[in-house]
Amino acid sequence: MERWQLIGAIIALYLAVTLGIGLRAGRKASKSVTGYVAGDRAFGLLIMYFIFGATMFSAFAFLGGPGWAYSRGAAAFYILSYGVLGMAPWYSMGPRAARLGREYGYVTQAQLLVGRFPSRFLSVLMAVLTVLAFIPYITLQMRGAGIVIEAVTDGHVPLWLGAAVAYGIVLLYVLTSGVAAVGWTNTFQGIFMLIIAWTLGIYLPFRLYGGVGDMFTRIAAQRPELLTVPGLAANGEPWSWGGYSTAILVSAIGVAMWPHLFMKAFTAKNDETIRRTVVLFPTFQLFLIPVFIIGFAGVLFPEAPPEADFILPFMILKSQLPAVVVGLFCAGALSASMSTGDALLHAGASVAVEDGVGRFRTLDDRQQRVLMRALVVGMGAVAYFFALYQGVSLVVLLLSSYGIIAQFTPPLVAALYWRRATTPGIVAGLISGSVVTLFFFFNSGLRPWDLHEGILGLMVHVPVLLLVTLFTRNPDPGRAETFLRVARTGGNRS
Amino acid sequence: MSVRWIRGGTILFFLLFVAGVTWPGMILGNRIFPLIFGLPFSMAWIASWVGLSFFVLVILDRAEGKGPDPTVPGESGAGGSGAERATTDGEG
Numbered sequence: 001m002e003r004w005q006l007i008g009a010i011i012a013l014y015l016a017v018t019l020g021i022g023l024r025a026g027r028k029a030s031k032s033v034t035g036y037v038a039g040d041r042a043f044g045l046l047i048m049y050f051i052f053g054a055t056m057f058s059a060f061a062f063l064g065g066p067g068w069a070y071s072r073g074a075a076a077f078y079i080l081s082y083g084v085l086g087m088a089p090w091y092s093m094g095p096r097a098a099r100l101g102r103e104y105g106y107v108t109q110a111q112l113l114v115g116r117f118p119s120r121f122l123s124v125l126m127a128v129l130t131v132l133a134f135i136p137y138i139t140l141q142m143r144g145a146g147i148v149i150e151a152v153t154d155g156h157v158p159l160w161l162g163a164a165v166a167y168g169i170v171l172l173y174v175l176t177s178g179v180a181a182v183g184w185t186n187t188f189q190g191i192f193m194l195i196i197a198w199t200l201g202i203y204l205p206f207r208l209y210g211g212v213g214d215m216f217t218r219i220a221a222q223r224p225e226l227l228t229v230p231g232l233a234a235n236g237e238p239w240s241w242g243g244y245s246t247a248i249l250v251s252a253i254g255v256a257m258w259p260h261l262f263m264k265a266f267t268a269k270n271d272e273t274i275r276r277t278v279v280l281f282p283t284f285q286l287f288l289i290p291v292f293i294i295g296f297a298g299v300l301f302p303e304a305p306p307e308a309d310f311i312l313p314f315m316i317l318k319s320q321l322p323a324v325v326v327g328l329f330c331a332g333a334l335s336a337s338m339s340t341g342d343a344l345l346h347a348g349a350s351v352a353v354e355d356g357v358g359r360f361r362t363l364d365d366r367q368q369r370v371l372m373r374a375l376v377v378g379m380g381a382v383a384y385f386f387a388l389y390q391g392v393s394l395v396v397l398l399l400s401s402y403g404i405i406a407q408f409t410p411p412l413v414a415a416l417y418w419r420r421a422t423t424p425g426i427v428a429g430l431i432s433g434s435v436v437t438l439f440f441f442f443n444s445g446l447r448p449w450d451l452h453e454g455i456l457g458l459m460v461h462v463p464v465l466l467l468v469t470l471f472t473r474n475p476d477p478g479r480a481e482t483f484l485r486v487a488r489t490g491g492n493r494s
Numbered sequence: 495m496s497v498r499w500i501r502g503g504t505i506l507f508f509l510l511f512v513a514g515v516t517w518p519g520m521i522l523g524n525r526i527f528p529l530i531f532g533l534p535f536s537m538a539w540i541a542s543w544v545g546l547s548f549f550v551l552v553i554l555d556r557a558e559g560k561g562p563d564p565t566v567p568g569e570s571g572a573g574g575s576g577a578e579r580a581t582t583d584g585e586g
């Protein structure tokens with residue numbers, strides 16, 4: 001057996017196990033929208049921990065993380081900084097959202113928001129923004145999977161085939177088992193990612209440079225600019241403090257608002273599960289340390305990869321590691337890609353049906369599930385098309401979508417905590433914040449102190465929300481009262 | 495210490511966390527040497543905030559977990575928590 005065949009066999013084994021877990025997962029789920037989208041609200045701590053961990057750390061963390069550390073040095077530390085900051089408020093918000101979900105039957109973020117601020121426009125706006133933000137995100141995951149498979153099989157399995165096989169499997173289990181498959185495969189993939197990252201992160205520096213400390217001492221002598229914040233910008237010049245700091249802020253504010261993460265509040269078995277997930281989250285986050293170490297190991301590596309993002313597969317192939325190690329690494333990278341891609345496909349289709357189509361046509365439970373499955377396939381096909389014929393613009397689109405997603409935070413905080421907030425205030429804030437974000441995204445030269453466009457959007461968004469709210473009246477104060485009581489205490493029935 | 499104090503302390507900790515990893519607070523930890531467990535000081539500084547937040551959240555969770563909050567009558571999770579706790583412990 002040739003080397004690439006052995007590696008391919010390990011990957012095939014990994015994919016088969018993932019598929020098996022995914023197909024098995026749905027057997028107990030009920031045949032209903034709540035079952036398909038919210039897992040019958042029955043997920044325990046183990047599965048929630050890995051859903052949040054594995055979903056948040058995508059192909060970007062596994063390939064882009066080392067790529068950033070390699071090419072931009074300490075700039076990558078912003079990724080280590082924001083995750084926990086973004087998750088901590090969930091200790092309070094998550095259980096509130098979950099109680100409202102149980103009481104009113106919500107399965108998406110927009111349903112919760114519209115439950116408090118009745119507006120079809122708001123619902124459809126969120127559905128459109130979600131799908132627009134998801135397509136480039138899914139595309140990048142697919143490309144990540146295809147690139148890794150192509151690289152480690154010496155091109156015997158080209159990108160189009162690798163991406164098709166990996167995401168064909170994702171489609172199979174998401175179509176069959178819905179969120180239950182996402183949850184259980186993420187658990188398997190999350191464990192895999194953690195083991196591979198920590199093993200390689202410690203093994204590579206020892207094998208190549210004699211130890212982690214020795215490696216950093218040598219980098220400090222040769223490229224000291226890489227080891228202090230804010231590191232380098234994409235063009236190799238020093239990055240600005242304003243850019244670095246606001247990248248942390250906008251990511252921390254936005255990360256839990258990504259619909260595929262927010263919606264998982266509705267899948268938790270109980271409040272305690274959500275709280276414990278938040279408490280344990282920092283332990284997952286620390287897996288970025290070995291990921292960065294791997295990237296820094298590339299700095300001293302004698303050869304350079306064609307693109308910074310390929311540093312990890314490049315080093316692994318050039319270091320003459322045993323084929324089994326290469327195969328396992330590849331499975332780890334695929335885990336990172338697929339565990340995010342499946343959640344995105346599933347959540348995107350669910351949101352499009354529940355908050356988009358469902359607002360114009362009344363669909364029964366079965367029709368909703370059929371339509372969701374059709375849209376999972378449709379979104380997958382669109383993303384696959386872009387993955388094969390992609391320009392640079394997709395990465396750019398993804399970065400800009402973070403600024404937009406961060407605009408979901410003020411409305412949801414207001415919905416969960418602020419009795420006085422009114423629908424016009426929420427809609428005006430969301431529109432003005434999004435417009436400002438897009439304006440500074442397309443005119444990035446105008447940004448003061450290199451601040452992130454999403455932060456500039458929020459600087460307009462929040463005052464507009466407050467002002468318009470103060471000048472408008474809530475037509476139904478009783479509704480807000482009841483809504484917030486349910487958020488605090490879990491409804492009348494309990 | 496009452497739950498309210500611990501909640502306040504937790505919020506304060508996370509505000510310090512934000513200040514400590516962005517400008518200008520990050521300047522305090524922004525050095526290469528001494529290496530901590532082989533890592534540059536700047537990276538260890540950020541990782542310490544992440545690690546510390548785990549302990550802060552554990553303390554908060556312990557405090558919140560001492561029976562239903564008096565300000566939140568009928569806090570959910572109280573019902574059937576014995577069985578639930580058994581499963582979560584098994585998984586953890």
